[in-house]
Amino acid sequence: MNPLVIYLLxxxxxxxxxxxxxxxxxxxxxxxxxxxxITDEQLxxxxxxxxxxxxxxGAYVVSVGYFAGGPPGALAGWLAMITPxxxxxxxxxxxxxxxxxxxxxxxVDGVIIASAVLLVGSGASLAVDAxxxxxxxxx
Amino acid sequence: MSxxxxxxxxxxxxxxxxRDHGVFIAISRFTPGTVVLAYVVMxxxxxxxxxxxxxxxxxxxxxxxxxxxxxxxTLARIDRYAAVRALLAVGILVASVLVLASAxxxxxxxxxxxxxxxxxxxxxxxxxxxxxxxxxVRVLLVAAVISSVLPLPESTE
Numbered sequence: 001m002n003p004l005v006i007y008l009l010x011x012x013x014x015x016x017x018x019x020x021x022x023x024x025x026x027x028x029x030x031x032x033x034x035x036x037x038i039t040d041e042q043l044x045x046x047x048x049x050x051x052x053x054x055x056x057x058g059a060y061v062v063s064v065g066y067f068a069g070g071p072p073g074a075l076a077g078w079l080a081m082i083t084p085x086x087x088x089x090x091x092x093x094x095x096x097x098x099x100x101x102x103x104x105x106x107x108v109d110g111v112i113i114a115s116a117v118l119l120v121g122s123g124a125s126l127a128v129d130a131x132x133x134x135x136x137x138x139x
Numbered sequence: 140m141s142x143x144x145x146x147x148x149x150x151x152x153x154x155x156x157x158r159d160h161g162v163f164i165a166i167s168r169f170t171p172g173t174v175v176l177a178y179v180v181m182x183x184x185x186x187x188x189x190x191x192x193x194x195x196x197x198x199x200x201x202x203x204x205x206x207x208x209x210x211x212x213t214l215a216r217i218d219r220y221a222a223v224r225a226l227l228a229v230g231i232l233v234a235s236v237l238v239l240a241s242a243x244x245x246x247x248x249x250x251x252x253x254x255x256x257x258x259x260x261x262x263x264x265x266x267x268x269x270x271x272x273x274x275x276v277r278v279l280l281v282a283a284v285i286s287s288v289l290p291l292p293e294s295t296e
Contacts, residue, residue: 014172016276021241023172025275044231045218049210051234055203057241058173062204063211074211078204082196084172085180089192091166092181103287108169109249110261110286111279116245117265118275123238130231137225 001037003065003072009035010061010080018112021047021057025118027064028125040129042067047126056081145178155185176200253292261286 013026024047031037038046046067050060058081065077098104149155155163163181170177176199183195217223249258261282268278 012276016279017171018169018174018245021238022245024238029274044234045214045227046211047238048227048230048234049207049214051237052230053203053206053210055206056173056175056200058176059200059203059207062207066208066211067215071208074204074208078200081173081204082176082200084170085176085196086192087172088166088170088177088180089184089189091170092162092184102291106257106289106291107283107287109254109257110282110284112245113249113258113261113286114265114279114282116242117262117269118278119238119242119245121269123235123242126231126235126238130228130235133224133228133231137221137228 001035001069001073003069003076006037006065006069006073007076007080010065010077011083014058014061014080014084018108018115021060021119021122022115023058023061024122027061028122031064031068037068038064040125041133044126044129145175145182149182155182159185257286257289257292260289 009030010023010027013023013030016026017023024043028040028043032040032043043064046060046063049063050057053059061081062074062077065073065075065080067073069076146160150157150160163178166181167174167177176196179195179199180192183191183193185191187194214227218227246258246262249255264285265278265282268281273281
């Protein structure tokens with residue numbers, strides 16, 4: 001898979017999430033369901049690797065990039081992970097002007113609540129996948 | 140790496156105060172992506188503007204990314220062995236619990252009474268959209284719109 005496409009897809013996911021694992025539903029949608037660039041099992045492995053590693057929780061996107069496109073994909077994943085953080089700087093200057101507005105704050109709250117719902121779906125999907133793997137190994 | 144660890148390191152040395160930390164925390168929560176990376180970017184920006192921000196971002200993300208890359212490359216080679224696959228499956232089961240814990244961590248601040256109804260409405264709509272097969276971006280956009288038009292709790296108006 002083209003590293004630029006990997007970067008853009010992962011960036012879409014990281015830019016629309018507000019926590020390390022919040023990007024998981026979008027990544028699953030783009031990489032597993034739509035493009036079939038990686039399998040559910042590889043996505044689960046990426047999550048496992050990300051969680052087993054010290055450092056930012058969102059680092060699992062590096063692993064997703066690797067499974068989708070080898071070392072260049074991993075580099076694309078790293079770039080997609082760090083790019084949104086730079087938005088903090090303009091936010092730092094804008095925040096005092098906008099975030100005190102209750103409606104803006106409520107919109108951001110809504111995004112965070114929906115992120116949690118999406119994460120529950122992804123977590124459940126991972127659990128089902130793991131149980132299925134264990135049952136396959138038993139039989 | 141935890142923000143709490145960073146806070147202790149920087150406040151005990153007097154490099155930032157509690158107010159700076161509070162502002163950084165608030166903004167990092169509203170910055171897309173990984174919270175701790177947004178936090179370190181602002182720390183770097185505070186001392187050396189763009190150079191500091193980029194340097195902090197690289198230092199905070201490269202070591203973990205290299206470890207993730209190495210582990211992923213190793214896993215791709217050894218995951219055909221049954222014992223490895225069994226271990227992976229158990230690990231993934233644990234990871235799924237951690238994902239669910241992340242969801243709970245996100246949701247918990249919105250469960251106390253003033254915003255509980257809003258939380259249930261937004262979460263309910265999100266669940267319906269997920270069941271209907273809406274993409275995550277659409278779910279998030281609809282949640283943002285609904286949350287912004289619902290009546291606000293008295294304390295925020």
